[in-house]
Amino acid sequence: MLRWIIFIIAYIALGLYTLQALKTASRYPWVHYLFMVVSILVLGNFIYQFTVGEEPGRVLSRSKSYAFGFLLTMLIFFSVTILFLFSEDIFRFFTGVYHKVFGGTKEFSLPQRRRFLSLIALGIAALPFGALLYGMYRGKYNFKVLKYTLEFEDLPEAFDGYQITQISDIHSGSFDNRKKIEYAVDLVNQQESDLLLFTGDMVNNMTDEMRPWAELFTTLKAKDGKFSVLGNHDYGDYIPWETEEEKSQNLEDLKELQRAMGFDLLLNENRYLYKGKDKIALIGVENWGRGGFKKAGDLKKATAKVAEDDFKILMSHDPSHWEDVVLKDKVHYHLTLSGHTHGMQFGIEIPGWVKWSPIKWRYRYWAGIYKELGQFINVNRGFGFLGYPGRVGIWPEISVITLKKKPLT
Structure with a gap:
């Protein structure tokens, strides 16, 4: 209760401070009243969703996500405005002190x-x-196809030009626009890739979140199949x-649902993809994350019967696994595909010039292609969204990766 009281007082104080800028800039009282009404409605909805309307769990429900999104938007507006106001008020204060000390009237004003x-x-x-509002209205479904070409000296000849589509972090429990998701699924299929790989987080929490979308995602296709x-x-x-049994059943249901949708779910397992006499190894591990995240990934088990000189593609949800484990492993993994970070759903990307998001302070490898020790990773920015119900600057991604055989020099 005390935290709520402190939060409400702080929010109102910030709002009243921001109101001073509006009163200075606009002489129309209705503008001031509209600002106050909107501010109160945003605060009231946030309090309601996170108290009376609260759903248990650490992951925000759809209604809580929007309440958080609108609150975040208002707080950013407050903060930027106050930054200017406070700077000016410091100047005004010292001006008043100067007049008090050195002025003719010796008055502080x-x-x-x-x-x-x-x-x-x-x-x-x-x-x-405006950007945060746009992110909630349109940005979260602003799907982008990002294409990469990666060269490998030891890529089997038959796989030269082999095309892979990767999607990640569907988070079906957050979807709220079927037409946009149908468009995105069609966009995936339009790539006509040889292989479709999904690198984890199909739901936010429960298998039932995916059931309304299962038939649609079943239509995803690739020539050599789809894996997850x-x-x-x-x-x-x-x-x-x-009960723990209920939780375990939820996971088993999700596994079965993925298989029913046509995905070959790799649980610390591997498969071989063949073209004539050539082959590549596809390896999939369960989640392995740094810190408090689940560490069920088992590279040793997943690579059982995989030869050392095989060309290897690894699917591992969290890129910290690549940094902390995969790169240090004695086995050489030519390409790892991950997701998880969402690029924080917020940042600035201008190809060839700037690529920034606050998530870089937590994850060294957070979006796009990286190369270390002769091994590549692609960190997909995510298909869906979670928490803040939008995206700003870091758009939902469909990765298309073409493997090329690098000529020997």
């Missing part, structure tokens, strides 16, 4: 706020405010279960 600074503050604050692995959310670790 604050100069009026300058309207143009309030307008600048509100204008700049409107940029992230589990992500950390697929184990159901983020909500309470009445």
